[in-house]
Amino acid sequence: MANQSWSIGNAKVTKVVETQVEMPPTGLLPEATPEAVGRHAAWLQPHFLTEKGHFTLSIHALVVESEGRKIVVDTCVGDRPLPGYGDMAEGNEVFLRDFAAAGFEREAIDFVLCTHLHFDHVGWNTMLVDGRWVPTFPGARYLFARSEYEHWSNSEDRSLIPSFEDTVTPVVDAGLADLVDGDHKITGEVRLEPTPGHTPGHVAVRIESRGESALITGDLTHHPIQWAETEWAMGADSDSAQAGRTRQRLIREHGDRPTLVIGTHYAGPTAGHIRGADGGWIFVAQD
Numbered sequence: 001m002a003n004q005s006w007s008i009g010n011a012k013v014t015k016v017v018e019t020q021v022e023m024p025p026t027g028l029l030p031e032a033t034p035e036a037v038g039r040h041a042a043w044l045q046p047h048f049l050t051e052k053g054h055f056t057l058s059i060h061a062l063v064v065e066s067e068g069r070k071i072v073v074d075t076c077v078g079d080r081p082l083p084g085y086g087d088m089a090e091g092n093e094v095f096l097r098d099f100a101a102a103g104f105e106r107e108a109i110d111f112v113l114c115t116h117l118h119f120d121h122v123g124w125n126t127m128l129v130d131g132r133w134v135p136t137f138p139g140a141r142y143l144f145a146r147s148e149y150e151h152w153s154n155s156e157d158r159s160l161i162p163s164f165e166d167t168v169t170p171v172v173d174a175g176l177a178d179l180v181d182g183d184h185k186i187t188g189e190v191r192l193e194p195t196p197g198h199t200p201g202h203v204a205v206r207i208e209s210r211g212e213s214a215l216i217t218g219d220l221t222h223h224p225i226q227w228a229e230t231e232w233a234m235g236a237d238s239d240s241a242q243a244g245r246t247r248q249r250l251i252r253e254h255g256d257r258p259t260l261v262i263g264t265h266y267a268g269p270t271a272g273h274i275r276g277a278d279g280g281w282i283f284v285a286q287d
């Protein structure tokens with residue numbers, strides 16, 4: 001299957017999938033009981049709610065091409081054993097092959113941006129060569145929001161960053177990491193935007209080119225239902241109330257506007273728009 005891609009003015013975004021995980025909604029969002037999800041079934045189906053009533057979490061990288069630069073946004077789980085996460089890393093070695101098949105050379109990547117440092121966003125920062133973890137994208141600057149990097153570097157809880165020493169530390173040691181502000185500009189068309197809550201230094205990615213606009217969510221949402229139920233917590237949130245306020249702010253900015261919202265974990269069409277409906281908000285996929 002051809003890789004999905006979207007044009008935003010002169011910029012282009014291409015999705016390279018690592019894996020997809022199907023789960024009961026409460027496995028992702030504890031408040032997403034069958035009854036609560038059922039209220040949204042009409043607009044979630046078929047892409048965002050399976051016939052069995054499950055959510056599908058897609059783990060993918062998004063490659064942004066802008067002004068001659070190639071930027072990888074989030075690098076998935078990678079292929080390394082992850083204590084506590086079962087077989088989530090199994091079979092992921094296909095990612096680098098699929099990345100190349102999508103037309104991207106890892107040596108030609110200019111920037112790697114991790115929206116946050118949870119393990120499923122940093123995995124392919126590095127790869128194993130001769131028993132050592134080395135940067136997968138040797139010609140890239142790796143951008144980490146400074147507050148995010150400092151938070152996790154000093155955190156005693158490693159449960160959400162079990163691969164940190166293999167995925168982040170080697171990049172820093174290789175001198176390829178840049179600690180940047182949350183509103184850092186990568187190109188004239190692509191910039192970061194602070195979107196705290198899921199993690200303290202979480203950033204989204206804004207793309208604006210020739211009057212068109214897109215937002216790459218990172219994990220400010222994990223599933224489109226969080227645009228309708230902005231206050232639903234996600235198990236791995238650092239501060240769920242703050243994450244809810246961040247989503248509400250983004251709805252004020254992008255609801256019923258042409259901004260293309262590209263979900264970092266959205267399955268199927270992955271991109272769409274936030275639309276007002278029945279006094280609330282829904283996500284309408286762009287097929």
Ligand SMILES: [Zn+2]
Pocket residue numbers: 118120121219265
């Ligand atoms: Zn994630």
